[in-house]
Amino acid sequence: MNADVLVLGGGYAGISAAKRLARRPGVRVTLLNPVPDFVERIRLHQYLAGTHTAHRPLRDVLPDAVRIVTATARLIDARHQHVRTDSGDDIGYDHLVYTPGSHTDATDIAGAAEHAVSLGTRAEADRARSRLADLPTGATVTVIGGGLTGIETAAELAETGAVRVRLVTGELGHSLSARARARVRTVFAALGVTVVDRAAVVAITGAEITLADGTVLDTDLAITATAFAPSDLARSSGLEVDAAGALLVDDTLVSTSTPSIVGAGDAVALGTNPLRMSCQAAVPCGVHAAETVLRVLAGREPKPLRRKYVGQALSLGRREALVQLSDLADRPLPSILTGRPAALVKEQVCRSTVRGGQIGPLRTSWTW
Structure with missing residues (x-):
């Protein structure tokens, strides 16, 4: 079984797929990524606050057998099975694993860009870190968005004590249980985070944030954490995508456009019931995408993806965290873990993602 497999994107899904593929003799694996580093996206709030580097060389997390190409993909030519890069080079493939990920989307807020x-x-986080470093002690930072990213960012910054933190959201912790949301508010109160909920931001200027009801809030820095959008590469390459631009795949993760492409992670849409944008789906789905390629190469039918969830884990600074258990359909249960034990669990979850690809085909998905 000899084949050239190109993994497009070096995030959680991409490294998981590349590691799994590299274990099979005869499969030549190339990973194409715009930067030479693996970015621990779930630690970018720590990178912002200066409590973690949140990146390491791709060479340190991938087997030597994986060839790494640092370049940006500009076009996927599915008919001729090659990818054109920003340097003008073409990289051919027998199978392509599409994992370019996503980026922050705040297009509904005027002035956010x-x-x-x-x-x-990483590029967005670098800009945020630079802006934060220029602020005087005691400046006001406003985090916009009360999902897991917004909550983690607000807590991490508040714990440093260097800035005053405000969080503006329509609903705080919408994916959490009532008990978990109450715990987040308790920790926020202890950290001094001001929560403005049942509110929507419609505009941002240099020093002001305007809410939908006309309220204007002063701020020294605004951080958006409201939504994420998939890479637009599939759409611009003429592949079948959903309304947001995510690559459409079937339940085995094979592209609906061509059997030579499989997809995983934030940039794909799995039918009418998409997976949550997070590494909880990216890591096991990256492995499953690799297994799909290997089964096709062996002349076997690929297996459908099986979804199971166990919970969500979010940090609340370095000494606190929250683990929210869920049912198999990703609905939150009343049970939660808090305090130092939860912080230890969260840290182990973060470390385990770097070892992505050392697990078998998808049986369980984790939310973190």
């Missing part, structure tokens, strides 16, 4: 920062990618 010009005046706010975000944490969706």
